[in-house]
Amino acid sequence: MIELPKGYRFSGVSAGIKTRAGAKDVSLIFSDKPCVAAGVYTTNQIVAAPVVLSRSRTPCDTMRGVVINSGNANACTGSRGQQDADEMTRLAANACGEATQSEQFLVMSTGVIGRFLPMEKIRSGIAAAAQSLGPSESAFLDSVDGIMTTDAGRKIASRNFQIPGGDYRLLGMCKGAGMIGPKMATMLAIVVTDAPLDPVDAQRALQAAANRSFNCISVEGHMSTNDSLVLLAARPSPATPALQGSDLCNFGGELTQLCIELAKKIPDDGEGATHLIEIHVRGANTDADADAIARSIALSNLVKTAITGGDPNWGRIVSAAGYAGVPIQPPRTALKLNQIPLFDRGEPLPFDAKQVSSSIRASKLTVIELDVGLGPGNATHWTTDLNTEYVRFNSEYTT
Numbered sequence: 001m002i003e004l005p006k007g008y009r010f011s012g013v014s015a016g017i018k019t020r021a022g023a024k025d026v027s028l029i030f031s032d033k034p035c036v037a038a039g040v041y042t043t044n045q046i047v048a049a050p051v052v053l054s055r056s057r058t059p060c061d062t063m064r065g066v067v068i069n070s071g072n073a074n075a076c077t078g079s080r081g082q083q084d085a086d087e088m089t090r091l092a093a094n095a096c097g098e099a100t101q102s103e104q105f106l107v108m109s110t111g112v113i114g115r116f117l118p119m120e121k122i123r124s125g126i127a128a129a130a131q132s133l134g135p136s137e138s139a140f141l142d143s144v145d146g147i148m149t150t151d152a153g154r155k156i157a158s159r160n161f162q163i164p165g166g167d168y169r170l171l172g173m174c175k176g177a178g179m180i181g182p183k184m185a186t187m188l189a190i191v192v193t194d195a196p197l198d199p200v201d202a203q204r205a206l207q208a209a210a211n212r213s214f215n216c217i218s219v220e221g222h223m224s225t226n227d228s229l230v231l232l233a234a235r236p237s238p239a240t241p242a243l244q245g246s247d248l249c250n251f252g253g254e255l256t257q258l259c260i261e262l263a264k265k266i267p268d269d270g271e272g273a274t275h276l277i278e279i280h281v282r283g284a285n286t287d288a289d290a291d292a293i294a295r296s297i298a299l300s301n302l303v304k305t306a307i308t309g310g311d312p313n314w315g316r317i318v319s320a321a322g323y324a325g326v327p328i329q330p331p332r333t334a335l336k337l338n339q340i341p342l343f344d345r346g347e348p349l350p351f352d353a354k355q356v357s358s359s360i361r362a363s364k365l366t367v368i369e370l371d372v373g374l375g376p377g378n379a380t381h382w383t384t385d386l387n388t389e390y391v392r393f394n395s396e397y398t399t
Contacts, residue, residue, distance in 0.1 A: 297320045
């Protein structure tokens, strides 16, 4: 059973945007009181209209909710796209009532790029979603279903944590399976908490969490136009002041772990993927250098296809580290694949190729551990393998 944070209601309905009959495609998340909102968004220069709008409204402490549609990205749609995104927030505010203003809503869209939103369907969907709002687990799961596109299943995570100020809850959902990376992905993610936060602190905590999670995943390295990660938190009051000091630090740790749990579900569900690849880099001069090395390995199609075939062709991994554009120490470089040593101090080690191949084939998770020196820098990335099913799926996506 999922324990929902206090003060939020959820819904998800079918408005007929998706072609599959009955598929949910409009979701609402509503806070019973004005709340704090923070956001992290795509760094693509081609930005979808919902991102432009939501980015302009975060961080703040007057938010009431988020309205989301799937099946259409509302990206590359010009001035009409901006008007439609704005209208979605106006429709949500009017439908939810309680003197809610359009400026108190964020908006997200996901789906095919370059098509105008079917606003008649959106209007009826938002009205129905507002009527269905509820604080139950089933209502929350409906809202999760409403944000999915090519996802094989729901991606959710929750955490309860205790600090001297009280007991609090974190609850998150995300979607995404393709067009993933290199910074965030074709993903939407919403995290809600009943912990009281200052807007500036919420923004800092969310950015730090994104840097350790959603910015460390990839499938094929194609950055989306619509990436949005939003945090809704309780607004502080005299009775419940904003978390500070160690309490705030503890919250940040919980938020980061929740985001990592959510983020890993995206490459684990990569379109056509048969493996989740976890890449640990240690010994770099800085964390940023380690991040660059891990990212270089994660984006290598030769590494990905080797894992698909269970091929222990470890030279692809080491060479991807070497062209990452940051310093490494080849004489101190060492590599393990699924805990099996393959390369150490710049020299190959004897190993049983069949054993390594079997270890790859036997588990969906493949773990790469690479040491590149004696520095303090380390990083972890997650990616997928690459196979013919991925090519088939994405070659037929709109046809």
